Every structure is written in C-alpha cells, then in structure tokens.
Amino acid sequence: MSQQLNSESPPAKRPAANAISEDTILDAAAALMSAIGIRRTTMADVARSADVSRATLYRHFPNVETLAAQVTTREFTRIAATAPVTDDPETRQSMVLTLVHLVREARRHPLLRRIIELDPEFLTPYLLTRTGRTSRSQLAALEDVVGRGQANAEIRAGDTRRIATTVLQMAWSFALTGPVFTDPENIDELDAELSDLLERYLRP
Missing domain, CATH: 1.10.10.60 (Homeodomain-like)
Known part of the structure; x- marks a missing residue:
C-alpha cells in the first residue's frame, strides 16, 4: 500500500x-x-x-x-475591433455603416442581453448619473470621427463634442431600448432606421 x-x-x-x-x-x-x-x-x-x-x-x-466593469469594457473593445473596413473610411456613408454595425453587435451581445434581463441596475449609473470608462472611450472615438468628417465636409458643422454625444445617445438607445419596442423577429429592421437617422443628422 x-x-x-x-x-x-x-x-x-x-x-x-x-x-x-x-x-x-x-x-x-x-x-x-x-x-x-x-x-x-x-x-x-x-x-x-x-x-x-x-x-x-x-x-x-x-x-x-x-x-464586471473590466469584462464589459473588454467586450465592447472587441466589438469595436469587428467594425467593417471600407475603401474610404472618411466618408459619411462609411461612418454610418460602422456605427450601425457596432450598435447591432452590441444589441446582440450575450453579455449585454443578460445584463439587461437580470442585472439592469448595473447599467443604471452609467446611463443616468455618470459616464464609465467604456462610454468615455466611445465618446472620444466618436469625437475623432466627427472631427475628421467635418474637416472633409462629410459631416455638418457644429460643436464636435455635442454632435458626438448626440450620436452616442442615439446608438445606446437603439442598442438598449430598441428590442423593447420591436418585435424580436424584426429586430434587425432597426438597423435601417438607425442608418437613416444618422445620415439625416450628420449630413451637411
């Protein structure tokens, strides 16, 4: 033994x-x-x-x-890395295409869906009282995109940060509350509506 x-x-x-x-x-x-x-x-x-x-x-x-904060930051960074690469990334059309893609992937992400279903209070501070690291990073990226679009006359004139903030609010609304108001079978129809909304808002 x-x-x-x-x-x-x-x-x-x-x-x-x-x-x-x-x-x-x-x-x-x-x-x-x-x-x-x-x-x-x-x-x-x-x-x-x-x-x-x-x-x-x-x-x-x-x-x-x-x-959890680190996990969500990493997951949204990974979503951003999946953005489509276009021949001319400086056009308004490519910007809208990228934004709609990111919103669609965020809306479909299993972690975000689970947070909304089981732990919505985790998101509440970032939506109502303060910005988190992920939101600040997204806003900075959007400011850069809007600034470059304004420089080549693809995006209307105006305060760059205010425009970027409005676009981010639209994006989060479609990602978070879109499924609440849309039949699950037709959820991807939101993409066309968001695309049209962004195009009209950003057009010079």
Whole structure:
C-alpha cells in the first residue's frame, strides 16, 4: 500500500499568481456573467472557473463589480475591433455603416442581453448619473470621427463634442431600448432606421 501511495502522482499545482493572464480570468468571468448574470456571479465562482485561487483573483480584482466593469469594457473593445473596413473610411456613408454595425453587435451581445434581463441596475449609473470608462472611450472615438468628417465636409458643422454625444445617445438607445419596442423577429429592421437617422443628422 505504501508503495502504491508513493508511486501516485502528486496533485497538480495551480499556476503561480504572476503566471496567470488577466484574459484567463476575464474569459471565465465573461462566460459566467453571460450565463447567470453579474449579481449571481461570485469571486469564488470566477476563481473556480479560471482555475486560480481566490487570493490570486483578489490580487487582480478587488471585487465582482470591478471585474464586471473590466469584462464589459473588454467586450465592447472587441466589438469595436469587428467594425467593417471600407475603401474610404472618411466618408459619411462609411461612418454610418460602422456605427450601425457596432450598435447591432452590441444589441446582440450575450453579455449585454443578460445584463439587461437580470442585472439592469448595473447599467443604471452609467446611463443616468455618470459616464464609465467604456462610454468615455466611445465618446472620444466618436469625437475623432466627427472631427475628421467635418474637416472633409462629410459631416455638418457644429460643436464636435455635442454632435458626438448626440450620436452616442442615439446608438445606446437603439442598442438598449430598441428590442423593447420591436418585435424580436424584426429586430434587425432597426438597423435601417438607425442608418437613416444618422445620415439625416450628420449630413451637411
């Protein structure tokens, strides 16, 4: 018996804390939050899913709220990376095409849908009282796009930040509340309406 015990392999050790990629943790958290929601996800769940100790997890993220914010920021960054590449990205048409694509992908994203279904209070502060890092990043990107469009006469004159803010508000409205007012079978018809709205608003 003692020989059998001695010959057995020792239990596998978890990777050292400094060897854990944050993406590994974020992947595990995103999968959990998309499945059961943010409120039902615990740090213990994430640690177990990512195969890290809770001590290691807490070295990276102090709580679920911070982890959720990082997950949503990363997911929206990934959505932005899927934007279509056009031959002439400086035209108003390409700008509208890109914006509609991003809104459609955000609207379809399983994590955003789950947040709306189970944890809408997570979004409330970012919609009613303050801007988060994701919104600030989106607004900065839109300001850049609008400024370049104004420079080549593709977008109407006006305060660049105000125009960018209005466009962002339109985009979030179509992504978040569009499905509330639209038959699920016809949800993609919103894309044509948003495209027309943006075109009319941005046209010089």
